[in-house]
Amino acid sequence: MAHSHSHADGDNSAHDHTHDHTPKVTADSERRIFWVMCLTGGYMILQALGGLLAGSLALIADSGHMLSDTAALGLAWFAFRLASKPADSKRSYGYHRFQILAAFTNGLTLFFIAGWIVIEAIDRLIYPGNVLGGPMLVVACGGLVINIAGFYLLHRGDRENVNMQGALLHVMGDLLGSIAAIAAAVIILFTGWMAADPILSILVAVIILKSAYGLVRRSGHILLEGTPDHLDMELIREKLIAYLPQILDVHHMHAWSLTAEKPIITMHVQTEPSADLETTLRAINVFLLSEFEIDHATVQIEHGNCATGN
Incomplete structure (x- = not known):
């Protein structure tokens, strides 16, 4: 149903006061984000331990990314919960803008994560360490399975929702991190080239930056009422x-x-x-x-x- 207020010059005017300004929040989107948050947070602990055991920056960086993703997914989930509250006299549009704020915040955190990965990778290139390719490969493969499951759950949801997009980008960054860790582990196992670990970590950081820029740009445009x-x-x-x-x-x-x-x-x-x-x-x-x-x-x-x- 289309909604309008109209005002005519003089005494003739017509008003429609029955409309609701707030779009609906689907329980499906909220549920998908919650389960992906649980999956990400649970495996993050295992991956961090595996990264420390194997001495892999790629795994440690990805687990750090998963930590921020767990928080980001929690923020996105809370935004959906808050958006389901009805509008009132003080907030005639309800709480839906919090979704955009959550997406903007998630985009900014991706910038910091990518920066940290690059700094750590450069340090690892200057001062190389020993990486255990076998344990690294096993942990990275497990992370890939978890991230594919999370990506599938979110990708099947409402992809037009910018809050869902922000959550999806975080999970996609984790997925790319797992792929990079697997590639680095294979290279180390077959060639012994330790630099593969930090170099592929930098590649993932660049991809994350590109996605983060698009998310911040779009959500910022909405917040500025463009x-x-x-x-x-x-x-x-x-x-x-x-x-x-x-x-x-x-x-x-x-x-x-x-x-x-x-x-x-x-x-x-x-x-x-x-x-x-x-x-x-x-x-x-x-x-x-x-x-x-x-x-x-x-x-x-x-x-x-x-x-x-x-």
Whole structure:
């Protein structure tokens, strides 16, 4: 159902006060994040012990990454729990923005993790140590199985949700870390080249940085109430005027996202004086929903000049 407020010049006005600003949080997403958090946290302890035993930076770095991931997944899970709370008079949009804040925080932590891995890897290249390839390979293979299971669980969830994306990127970083550790262990076992361990750790750090940048950029854009990437405001204006002949102009247009899946738009619409208010509003809502998947619009109808200036 499309939602709108409308305000017409003079005494004619129409309001819809029955809508709910808050999008729904699926129990499925919350449940998936919880189980992946348990899997990640449980194996993190085993991998850290295995990394210390084998003397592998790749395993230790990946277990450190898994530690932060457990915290990040916990934050994402808490964000879903909080978002399920209903809106109130002080928070008319509910708590859904906390999901975006959690995603932004998770993205920032990935930067710090990648930086730590690079610093440790450089130190290991300068002062090489002995790595036990056999134990390293066994632990890394176990970590790969756990991370594949976690990645599968999250990948099958709501991939449009930016909070889920943040959790998925953390798990993907763990998965890549396990692959790098396996590759390093195989190289060490067959060639004895110890530098493979820190070099592959740096490669994983670079991949993590790339993913972190995309997550921080997207979640930051939402927090700054930037225009959603898929919405072209000028195109909406042109198509709306062409769609409804009674519309003379559309101005004061603003669009932002409550969450990645919930775009919101406001606009002033100048119509012919003879245009029917209810019919025009209904047509605008149908157009925005069908053409641009916008189901929440606040529309001010004007029959004369814009009261706030055009």
